[in-house]
Amino acid sequence: MSSAEKPLIGHLVIVGVGLIGGSVSLALKKAGVVGHVTGVGRNRDNLELAQRIGIVDAWTHDVGEAVRDADVVLLAVPMSAYASVFAAMAKTLPEHAVVTDAGSTKQSTIIAANKFLPGPERFIAAHPIAGTEKSGAGAAFAELYEKRLCVITPVGDSSATALALVMQLWEKTGSRVVTMDAAEHDDFLASVSHLPHLAAFALVNAVRRQKSEGHDPFCFAAGGFRDFTRIASSSPEMWRDIALSNRDALLGQLDAFQQELNGMREALLADDADRLLKEFSAAREAREAWLAKHGDGL
């Protein structure tokens, strides 16, 4: 960025300087589209580290103070903290400032913005579908979002200029940006992400409760079990928040899954080899087709 040009985003405030927020800053800095970055958080060591490695130019613990001259604010905190963060910035957020986020569910996020932000039309909800198992500023890297999908879910009242700016921001991180309805996003993510997490936690608990004297069923678990349950090693706190913030969509997907399981049960009870083969084959084909189309980007 030459000093003569005005950057796309003059002052970016990132609330929550971890893997997600930190990687946005590094990507935008690398793309040369951001002027000054202020980090907000509670953990002093993490914030100092973020400044030392060039993620933020300054930091503070005070959200209200930080957003006072912000152009864009990015929320990258657990979704259980959204209400309090929105409330904390309500009085000092400039009228021109645009707010976006990186949370895993979108309807609840929009509801919280409508309730707590003075200009909710300038909140544009986003969900970059990327992450690693690591956390904290030290885990951030500029390439995290490259070629990943970022779903943006504007509503009828959204400001067109705010939407355009937020789309540019996420595109500049390297994401493939798509816009869609928040409810549809929440359904799809419940289906391919939130439900699998719930099911993995549930399956490990079923095995755990079966542990008896003498023998331990876990002794017989192999590579298939390891892969199937990998997501059951995810953060319980984060997944509690996601499950509750997307409760209705998740309940709907849980219904659909239990219907499938009931179908499998019926086929087993009836010794219906043809039906089992048909169901197993259809699943295998669908998965292989998905991998062929999307496997490279994983």
Next chain:
Amino acid sequence: MSSAEKPLIGHLVIVGVGLIGGSVSLALKKAGVVGHVTGVGRNRDNLELAQRIGIVDAWTHDVGEAVRDADVVLLAVPMSAYASVFAAMAKTLPEHAVVTDAGSTKQSTIIAANKFLPGPERFIAAHPIAGTEKSGAGAAFAELYEKRLCVITPVGDSSATALALVMQLWEKTGSRVVTMDAAEHDDFLASVSHLPHLAAFALVNAVRRQKSEGHDPFCFAAGGFRDFTRIASSSPEMWRDIALSNRDALLGQLDAFQQELNGMREALLADDADRLLKEFSAAREAREAWLAKHGDGL
């Protein structure tokens, strides 16, 4: 093996010369405990390949002919073929010969042996918990069973000498041999292996049926989904056979899993954050404990 010594197994007949059967032969040859190995199968190309790469010394399509002077017979065919293979060897199997297998479920295997074999006390059921996603003689390798668990499930009528020989055979492949009750084995394997496969197939089908115009939920699937559903790319035919051959245990484990899911549903409906956190945390801890204890051997 010096020519002066008599090997543990003079003549081994392997019915089904694929990854599982072929690897047993290679491991026993490497250990120097087998004299002559005859392979039995239907696919001529596969059998010729097996002979060329030293898995078998001879081969035939005829089970009855092959077992005529066998000391040990190993079944390594799909479980749906057990009845016909047992029946085919019934007339020619020598009285001293011992039979073992490598199938994933054990009660149904024992029932089939009791029904079709003339001397069922000399059938010792085994389940080596090992495998790769590949199949065929070309995929076999001598180290497949090294340090893997091999569960042997003798019954009250089992011949003690047959049991001793089969235990030695599997130990010589490098397995860690344990004996246990067939019903308990089937319950545990239903829990940590068969149910996860059923659940992975069911989950992919739930997503598949949700595909609508315009948007495809698979587009939003990422690494977690890939790992969770990896086993849904397994052979539909093999898993149909396993599911049906272990039907009752699998139905029991499916009940236990659906109870866990119902518990999650109740917690979601009640917005019970504490209960969700407790369940998710317990699952995570159990999985981490399992990995700490058994992760190296996977």
